[in-house]
Amino acid sequence: MIRSTTSALVAIFLTATQAFAQAEAPLTVAAQFEIQGAEPSTSGYVFTRMGITETLVNADAQGRLTPGLATEWAVSDDNLTWRFTLRQGVVFHDGTPMDADAVVKALTIAMGKPGSLASLPIEGIAAGDGAVVIRLREPRAALPAYLAEFGTQIMAPAAYGDDGQARDVIGTGPYRVTDFAPPLSLDATAFDGYWGAQPFIADVAYDAVSRVETRALMAQSGDADVVFGLDPASVARLGMSDAVKVHSVAIPRTLLLKVNAGHPALSQPEARRALSLAIDRQGIAQAVLRYPEGADQLFPPSVAGWHNDDIEPLAYDPAAAAQLLAGLGWVKGDDGILTRDGERFALTLTTYPDRPELPLIAAVLEQQFRQIGVELTINATNSSEIPAGHQDGSLDLGLIARNFSLIPDPIGTVISDYAPTGDWGAMNWENPAFVDLVKGIARDGGTDADRAEAVRILQSDLPVIPIAWYQQTLAAASDLRGVTVDPFERSFGLQDLQRSE
Incomplete structure (x- = not known):
């Protein structure tokens, strides 16, 4: 009788432990893109999609521009001076304020590297009263759209070395980096000081996996919760699996x-x-x-x-x-x-x-x-x-x-x-x-x-x-709720995901 009771208690304990471990497991994204380092100009698309860094301007699913770290923007009558009003009360993951000086530094560094800003006729970027002012040599009607591109993400001054090269990934997003191991992985956790809504899932991870067959197996086995970069054969096979749901959008x-x-x-x-x-x-x-x-x-x-x-x-x-x-x-x-x-x-x-x-x-x-x-x-x-x-x-x-x-x-x-x-x-x-x-x-x-x-x-x-x-196609674990596919490939939408009870 004692042996039977003890065995039952052990079984209950193991089951509870496994359930707890599963509940606490990070949400893992697997994709084909390697992380070249902390530099936004080369790997920024991973950081923005993972919700670690943010840009001044966002875009919705129809491509319409929406506020990001800037709440509004306006241009002068001669179309040469743009003013971007910054969101108040935002802090970087290291606790420093996201203010005009920090934004000017990030954009000035980005302007000196290959990317969208380098191609623009920018005469100067300056800090204003709660705003950033960009002066152009000739008009560019689409300037706000350029500031939604991943290379213009805003990182903290401490993220950069004296040479302007990014050394750390310190953003303002809903997740902050806890472990960074380029070129293959990073781990992140919910940032308590985030200015917006807190994520439902606290811990997330990104794995760069080069072989499509491996990514498909990770989706099927549950080793990854969200998987990108699947070939048509894998999509067809995963579409028949109860473990995942396949999502597509043009x-x-x-x-x-x-x-x-x-x-x-x-x-x-x-x-x-x-x-x-x-x-x-x-x-x-x-x-x-x-x-x-x-x-x-x-x-x-x-x-x-x-x-x-x-x-x-x-x-x-x-x-x-x-x-x-x-x-x-x-x-x-x-x-x-x-x-x-x-x-x-x-x-x-x-x-x-x-x-x-x-x-x-x-x-x-x-x-x-x-x-x-x-x-x-x-x-x-x-x-x-x-x-x-x-x-x-x-x-x-x-x-x-x-x-x-x-x-x-x-x-x-x-x-x-x-x-x-x-x-x-x-x-x-x-x-x-x-x-x-x-x-x-x-x-x-x-x-x-x-x-x-x-x-x-x-x-x-x-x-x-x-x-x-x-078409953008991804495979997501069937227990995830709130899965969306961003047609503009700016975000994985991790902060909106929830696990089914």
């Missing part, structure tokens, strides 16, 4: 081919159109990505003001592609590959496995291009090879996923990518009329007609070739 991101328009075989718009006509977008979307349809223009419908329903959509027509190439003097050889003046139509496509769908689509493109006589060699490597190849001129084609929402107003990405060229956009493409048009939109916001004309030019010249519009 996002302002496009899968596209970055084209070296200076390459002898690609310098004419007709050649780029031929490649576009060879791409079966619908087949790729449905068979590879498990999306309902491909992209018939660069900007998805979710990019307000830049999606143009009036332009002729990109089509799939290999026969028309072959005719265009024949008109450019290309002739098929005995092996089916085109030649012109003794040169084979042979290209290298560079892509990266960080996004597991990209190598799969590269393999499909290799087959589709071969059908029109174009030989494609796939180079699946580090994503940094794309901008490096842009800079040294060695890139032929790059298969990438381009986000048009890191700066919530798309003009921020458009002007950096296409006016005239950018590491992730156009390469060796010149269109002075387009550059003037886009710079005008950047100055004063432009009109719907201006944006429609810009989209028409991109559709005609094809400095990049759109393939598919993205």
